[in-house]
Amino acid sequence: MASSSRKSVLFVCLGNICRSPIAEAVFRKMTTERGVVNDWRIDSAATSTYEIGNPPDHRGQACMRKHGVSMRHVARQVTKEDFASFDHILCMDESNLRDLNRKANAVKNLKAKIELLGTYDPQKQLIIKDPYYGSDEDFDMVYDQCLRCCKAFLDNHS
Template sequence: MAAGSGKSVLFVCLGNICRSPIAEAVFRKMATDGGVVDKWVIDSGATSDWNIGSLPDSRGLACLRRHGTDSDHRARQVTKEDFASFDYILCMDESNLRDLNKKANSVKNSKAKIELLGSYDPEKQLIIKDPYYGSDQDFETVYEQCVRCCKVFLENNP
């Protein structure tokens, strides 16, 4: 899945309908605006299998549209192959991190660097909280965190 000479990043949350598709869309727009999108394979996925095939949450899509971004992503579960093909797997909270590290340990040729996306936040907000049971403002908070984190991640990986 990942490009031979390029770089690759997979954003991950629990269901792949709120946080990770927002992060994917934000990063894709930044890479596009920066003229480097063709150097990247960009995707998102879930640790669970709950929402496979679903569009992102309508509140998340509305938030993205308010910021001039869109997503046509369909939820998918992280596969063992993802650990071998992606350079970076960036997740949203400690539960995602535990699940991903556990799965990575069962993959012989895992090369992915698994990290919290929040580790790139200049405001030091390590955890990107799930907005699913929250308000529109919670989705806006996720968006703002993703913008800060993706900006620093892209600057660190030009």
């Protein structure tokens, strides 16, 4: 299959160890279950350098196991190439959005549509709050939001 016919989405948060790898894993499982995973390039990244090379937060991994979602990811930072190669860059909060828009201004061949993942939430919860300093329940809340948003995004782009 020609890469130009594939759709692509990059999920982004601050450190790429909590919210964005959860969204990536949820979306990958969803596309797999629908039989369209090969139609998509799916990844996640960070706006910061804080966690580069680290695996997802252990609480996020436990949450994903509880929901039967496979998660394999190593944190990385968003690159200029990401802005030129992904169709969609979906981030978690206003700070991520500001950082991404600022970085996008330095990209000559910008392709990606940059928006909040929460814009797809049928429950209208625009922001997916960082669970890093929270509890296991906060990770469950992120999972639930990502599930709703990813379903609506996939429905919208199928």
